[in-house]
Amino acid sequence: MTARKAWRRVDGVLLLDKPTGMSSNSALQAARRLFSAAKAGHTGTLDPLASGLLPLCFGEATKFSVDLLAADKTYEAELQFGVRTDTGDADGAVIMHCPVDFGESELAAALHRFRGPIRQIPPMYSALKRDGRPLYELARQGIEVEREAREVTVHELRLLNFSGDRCRLRIACSKGTYVRSLAEDLGAALASAAHLTALRRVAVGALSIVDAVTLDQLAEMPESDRAAWLLAPDTLLQSLPAVSLDGPAGLRFVHGNPVTTAALPGRCRVYADACLLGLGEVDEVGNLRPRRVLSVR
Template identity: 35%
Template sequence: MSKPRKPKGRPISGWLILDKPVDFGSTEAVSKIKWLFKAQKAGHAGTLDPLASGMLPIALGDATKTVPYVMDGRKIYEFTVSWGEERSTDDLEGQATQTSENRPAEEAIRAILPNYTGVIQQIPPQFSAIKIAGERAYDLAREGETVEIPAREVEIHRLTLVKAEQDRAWFEVECGKGTYVRSLARDFGRDLGCYGHISELRRSYVAPFDEDKMVPLAELVALESIEDMDERLAALDAFLIDTGEALSALPHLAISDDQARRLRSGNPIILRGRDAPLPVPEAYATAKGELIAIGAIEEGEFRPKRVFG
């Protein structure tokens, strides 16, 4: 029997909060970061279109186990809508499909914003990763097919008009998982009778990571000039955020070393005393600040679901 292959790369774990540049795909960015850090595993928490810039949280190693918790977090986007054209991709990349000489007044723009706040129904763009009959919508769109994409429920927590000019307007939106900002631009234009598309898009926040945690790709690439590999990797590792920071929205349980050993063996630990935490479907446990497990607190026990380290 052949021996299992040893994974290539370093077993490093943590989050890198990349400031993704324009014209650089999310998958391409993950591959570049994985190569720079010589990491065994890498993945991102929420795709950014190539024409969009800004925050792309990238998980390395065991941090990939926490990706779903970041995917579910709130996001903030700053975006510009150019009026007068609706495009096939709802951004600059596509061809114009509808045009208009009309331009909206600032008062008219402000008047429609309440219609896009709260829980709303939104139809994703034709060029999106939504699956239709097992195929990605963007694959069908590239083949010239127009498909019916059902509306989905999304939540807009805050929508602000920052500035308006005759041909374009600047907005900021705070939204939940699954929201397409390109769809907002398309629908604004239709409601205002002038058509519109995204001409600039930047993501500035993905909960729980703040904007000041972002690292420009160019700053990381510049470290390739360090000839000593150990020194270069140490400089890169300084940008990593602890894996457990992705779980800050969950209840936290501090445990002993003995309890940590039990959890890492896949066994539950008993939680006794009047200060024992209340039952919750998900919580995370740390020992001396190190993430040990994600699990459920029920029937007086912490039961591990995902174990780290």
């Protein structure tokens, strides 16, 4: 009889380099087992087709996972022109063939139209919901519904290389940007078609793929070495200003009470004696109110 796994409290952030062909939840559960973590969550899904940076949260860090959902993302994408699929990526069925009658200069000129604030219609194969049902469920049944265009921002759109009917792009964009839709729209702008053949996420906010580890690497190392890959829970809050409290004020804060501070209004990460207490928000008159507080061991 197989012994039940002993789960334990693990607090921290793991920068995982997710492989292609694996869902974000499957990657999360695999990492959770490697760390024997009792509680785990991720900071937003990465499609099975895509590889790259997937920040995972264990224990108390899960309280701050939502704060990374709104962060900008950076991708390296591979596109094929002349072919359109029903999903906008290589997993879908081919529904259109078009000629590719443009060169690198025309492609570079077309890219300019997709920099800055743009409006996108979300794809049918997405997790957005209509009447409580994900759009991809409707799409699999051959049902297409009207979707409202949404504004997103493309901060960087750089051509890495172009050869024949394929190109590689570097894309830095705001939350809610669909790279598949960007590929299709770019193909249409060139009087052709396009779909995404590969996607790799290389950054989420200030977090970079260069600091990430793979599941295979974790599995091969001794269990005692894995903890070195865990970052502190406040890794997810580095974009926020820090506020330090003295002992009595820190105690009031962790018990859910507001304290007075000279900090500027807005959200902040709160410390006492260099230890993270949680996430707070300062109002216009200097009241610092707890929003999410860490549990004390």
